[in-house]
Amino acid sequence: MWRELAPVGRHPDSGGYRRYAWSAADLECRAWFRAQAEARGLTYETDRNGNQWAWLGDPLAGDAVVTGSHLDSVPDGGAFDGPLGVVSSFAALDELRSRGVAFTRPLAVTNFGDEEGARFGLACVGSRLAAGQLTVADAHRLRDADGIALPAAMESAGYDPDTIGPDPERLARIGAFVELHVEQGRALDLTGDPVGIASAIWPHGRWRFDFRGEANHAGTTRLVDRRDPMLTYAETVLAARREAELTGALATFGKIAVEPNGVNAIPSLVRGWLDSRAADQATLDAVVTGIERAAREYAERAGIDLDVVRESFTPVVEFEHALRDELAKILEGSGDTGRPVPVLGTGAGHDAGILSASVPTAMLFVRNPTGISHSPAEHAAEDDCVAGVRALADVLEGLACS
Structure with missing residues (x-):
């Protein structure tokens, strides 16, 4: 077989x-x-x-x-x-x-x-x-x-x-x-x-994080003029690791979609999917809340719009x-x-x-x-x-x- x-x-x-x-x-x-x-x-x-x-x-x-x-x-x-x-x-x-x-x-x-x-x-x-x-x-x-x-x-x-x-x-x-x-x-x-x-x-679930910035030319746009959602996404990935270590939970950004997805283009949208799991509900809530809080702080500082949607959850x-x-x-x-x-x-x-x-x-x-x-x-x-x-x-x- x-x-x-x-x-x-x-x-x-x-x-x-x-x-x-x-x-x-x-x-x-x-x-x-x-x-x-x-x-x-x-x-x-x-x-x-x-x-x-x-x-x-x-x-x-x-x-x-x-x-x-x-x-x-x-x-x-x-x-x-x-x-x-x-x-x-x-x-x-x-x-x-x-x-x-x-x-x-x-x-x-x-x-x-x-x-x-x-x-x-x-x-x-x-x-x-x-x-x-x-x-x-x-x-x-x-x-x-x-x-x-x-x-x-x-x-x-x-x-x-x-x-x-x-x-x-x-x-x-x-x-x-x-x-x-x-x-x-x-x-x-x-x-x-x-x-x-x-x-x-x-208990575990999947959350979608939509980071929206401004598409622009990678070769002509000054760093200080950029609204690059990829940077906010990257900071959020690191925050997820820190929150998981602090709470004893698991947190993974394993899937990503980028628009317009060009080598020489600053993204207008970075969409990342978070998978998080923990031994109990309170711990899972704490790690996801911590990740979202950090993501919103990064997004506000960089002028990035952020939407977070829970796509699935299993208690x-x-x-x-x-x-x-x-x-x-x-x-x-x-x-x-x-x-x-x-x-x-x-x-x-x-x-x-x-x-x-x-x-x-x-x-x-x-x-x-x-x-x-x-x-x-x-x-x-x-x-x-x-x-x-x-x-x-x-x-x-x-x-x-x-």
Whole structure:
């Protein structure tokens, strides 16, 4: 499975993946998912929001155990973020069948669409729509960098955008959702454990900063006469780093758009996107407030107009304690050492976090020896991936076969 999926959407120069929602690479990933489902005799379906499902047992029976993740990527992303969870889900099902277990609850593997938000700027679109956390009107307003609207992208890919919206009946049929994911950090590497359990997802959000100045000639305009928004943006980036260090949070300006974007032109507009995350809401509020305050001070001093817009936000997600404790008990009982499985928080958002408001959810993490993610250098050792599959199989057996 891994060898079949690995070439899809891989850029020949960067070695990273560009599997953007509703693109040709994304459609190829979707075709791969459907082929895996049909090869196992599973009931395949696509829901009203473009999320894919592969069912063992009756999809309408209720109290189903669901596992899976996503197949799309960030720009030049790594091979493991998302796909490891989907591949491991199919592999765990194969493992359970080899054990000859008897399923007492329906089981499904899923691929949630547009988790990364690389094309339309909003993460977890598929799961947000299903959970009613993204309105149909707001979804229709989403545009990519070329001005293509989400409904148009879906329609060009052969999906009906008129069906999108909340899917409470489907979510009501899920008794538990367990997502396996490569760890995006080094906590497991530091403890020496191949697999861990998630405790919570930090609150996080994305803010757009629009710095507006005055376009002018780079070769003739005196420095003292310039209203250059790039300087204010640069000062704000440095302020974000300082505020994050002071508060123990994370703050990153990772995307920028410039107008008119000429080498010999002073910009009229610099638009930067801030991603910020923290262990608690108060800390996140403090770091973002500090960054915006600094940006406005710099802008006022330089004669720059500034608008700040919060484009997305996810509050802290505490995974259901009862399900989390059940996973810990299952894995401790199935392990060779008998020692507790590490329980750790994460600053990365996931579909499991979105769904947690509607269904009981939990997450497993597989060790990432370098901690690198959202990069072609993202990696997990084969032995650890196998350990992840076995852990997921043990969890699914404990939940769906008891």
